[in-house]
Amino acid sequence: MLQPPPTQARILIVGAGPTGLATAVSLIKHRIAVHDIVVVDSALSGQNSSRAVVIHAATLEALESIGCRTKLDATGIHMQGIRIQDGNGSPFLVNDFTSLHPCTKFPYACMISQAHTEIELNKELEALGGHVFRPLKAIGMKPVGNGLQVSFETGQTITAQYVIAADGARSVIRSVAGIGFLDPEGLEKDKSVDPRTSQMILADVSFDSSLDHVFPVDHYTGNFSICPDGLFLLAPLAHPKVQSTLYGASEPIYRIGFSVPLRKGEAPSQPGLEVLQEYVDGQGPPIISSDPSRNPTNKPVHLKKVYWSTRFRTHSAIADTFFKRIHGDTEQENGGIVMLVGDAAHIHSPMGGQGMNLGLRDAVGLGAVVAKHIQSLTGPDANTNSNLELLQGFAKERHGRASRQIAMTKRFAWFVGSLMNPWSIQYWVLYVMGKIPFFKKKLVWQLSGLGNR
Ligand SMILES: Cc1cc2nc3c(=O)[nH]c(=O)nc-3n(C[C@H](O)[C@H](O)[C@H](O)COP(=O)(O)OP(=O)(O)OC[C@H]3O[C@@H](n4cnc5c(N)ncnc54)[C@H](O)[C@@H]3O)c2cc1C
Known part of the structure; x- marks a missing residue:
């Protein structure tokens, strides 16, 4: 029989896409008790779709650190390179992931459907005793006592000290927390990605x-x-x-x-x-x-x-902040903490297959840092207001990485767009650059995520 979700939790993860699932697994691997974590999702089981298909080297490393790489890697196809060519099949350049060999144990891109990635992460969560409560669609959130009470379409509520928004690009939690979501350069939605590939x-x-x-x-x-x-x-x-x-x-x-x-x-x-x-x-x-x-x-x-x-x-956007403390109305009410992860925190052009990758790396790190925060709260006066710099520092660092990633995907989209016009100067500059080993290695390095773990 299906269990009803609890009304209280220490940590509530809203969204069981790849980043919500990876955050939950990471928390447990960092010694947070399973019964302290509640994961909810608005979709019924099995509604996950293919979407992202590549897991890059830096993400495989992060997944390895929480014991989730082996099965995914064994299921996926190891892609050793990407050939970028013109419409007649003549190559501009051939990217070779094996050139990453000295820097990582995983010098390839693992091709695997996102649906599979989610199934494997869910299996790992269940093997650790975790569970996703479905379908529960978050519709609101307010501070109550020392936590945040999230309300659901069904009328149920869950109050938690930490609410992790892993509910995707249209995040309800981000929106009810009053966190903005705009292009980092302030560009309008339509202009925030290259129109040639939007x-x-x-x-x-x-x-x-x-x-x-x-x-x-x-x-x-x-x-x-x-x-x-x-x-x-x-x-x-x-x-x-x-x-x-x-x-x-x-x-x-x-x-x-x-x-x-x-x-x-x-x-x-x-x-x-x-x-x-x-x-x-x-x-x-x-x-x-x-x-x-x-x-x-x-x-x-x-x-x-x-x-x-x-x-x-697509368009590009980043949340104003990945961390927010939401206080209650009275001094006695501490309220709770909201952390954003994955698409709830940042989205951008799919060029280079980076979206889920950065999200998964955010998630693995977030699990570790929230666990560290909880474990630091010892002593009679400790409450979730203590040691907030741990969470704020992490959120700031990931914000910087997401901004760099958005800039990188914009450059990559521009690069691809320029190669669409063989009469442009950029086409020939890029054509020549594609023959230079340094440039080729740099591109592979950027795609692998190893420079932006
Ligand atoms: C068509 C397409 C192709 C893509 N291709 C690539 C690619 O090749 N490479 C790549 O790296 N990335 C790609 N991406 C991006 C990638 O799919 C996302 O970055 C990734 O899914 C983000 O994971 P997430 O867990 O943060 O969010 P999501 O995968 O969006 O998961 C959010 C979860 O939250 C749930 N949810 C939403 N709202 C609520 C709510 N109110 N209450 C409760 N639950 C809620 C949803 O049901 C969902 O399960 C693609 C995206 C799209 C749309």
């Missing part, structure tokens, strides 16, 4: 012909094509020879992703085979073209099945 379609698909010659199982390299109409990403996501559990399929599954120019209007929210095929042929690499005269193999390749697809528009 509308994207992502899909998990299979093809009617084998692409094993493009992606040999022992050396996977992602394929990023840039042509005047936009960009196109093709990467292996699941291969029966590596694992076959994604969507229960027994055939290789690939992630395709592409930009849709705004001048073409709004793309369908869940594009089907026909729309996707049109973009594969228009913006994709020749090797998967359905036009045999364009395909270097002289054979047509068609999309066979769409397992998942979505259209989305």
Whole structure:
């Protein structure tokens, strides 16, 4: 029988996406008792979707520190590089993740669907005795005594000393805590990401012909094509020879992703085979073209099945602060502490697949620092007002990292956008830079997150 959620908790985590789950696991690994933590989510179990597909080296290191890397890493495909090429398939540059070898135990990008990542993190939480209460949608929050009382659509309430907002980009907790969420440069929503890549379609698909010659199982390299109409990403996501559990399929599954120019209007929210095929042929690499005269193999390749697809528009934003103390109305009421993590704290362009990665690293660190704060509260006078600098310092540091990440994704989007115009000076400058080993290594280093752990 399903247990009702408790009405009191020391720590309440609102949102059980990847960052809420990782925060919970990290807290427990840092010796916070399971019964002190309550995790809630508005969605029913199993409603998680594919979305983020890459876990970078720095995130694998963070997950390793809380015992969550091994299973994810064994399920995912190890991608050793990314080939960035023009519309005809000629490479601008080939990024080699193996060049990270001296700096990390994980010199690759682990390709795995976010749905899988969430399932594995949830399993880890349950193995530690934790549980997610669903569906519970937070709708309000107010200070009560020495804590914050979060209210839910069902009419239930939970009062906690620490409320962790892991409820995504449209965070209710952030909003009711009165924390702003804007582009760090103060740009308007529409101008906060490069318009050339602000509308994207992502899909998990299979093809009617084998692409094993493009992606040999022992050396996977992602394929990023840039042509005047936009960009196109093709990467292996699941291969029966590596694992076959994604969507229960027994055939290789690939992630395709592409930009849709705004001048073409709004793309369908869940594009089907026909729309996707049109973009594969228009913006994709020749090797998967359905036009045999364009395909270097002289054979047509068609999309066979769409397992998942979505259209989305992005913008950049960061919360004013990732920490807020919310006091009660009277001096006797301490109120409680709100900490923001993941998309509730920062969002940006998907260029480079950074969003979930930074969120997971935030989460692992947040679990450790909240545990440290709780463990520091000893002695007769100690209450959650003591040693706040621990939490404030962490929040400030993560805020700095998120700002740098947003700046990096903007630079990366500009870089990709410039390569769409072969007549621009930037195109040729970038073309030459792509041949310089230092520049190539720097790009890999930035993508891996190792410079912004
Ligand atoms: C289409 C798309 C593609 C993306 N691709 C990539 C990529 O390739 N690489 C990458 O790194 N990142 C990518 N991202 C970003 C990545 O998905 C997010 O950064 C990541 O999901 C953030 O995790 P989170 O746990 O902070 O938030 P979410 O994953 O948004 O999880 C929030 C959770 O909170 C719950 N919730 C929301 N509101 C409430 C409420 N009021 N009460 C209770 N629960 C609530 C939701 O049900 C959800 O489970 C992509 C995002 C999108 C939309």
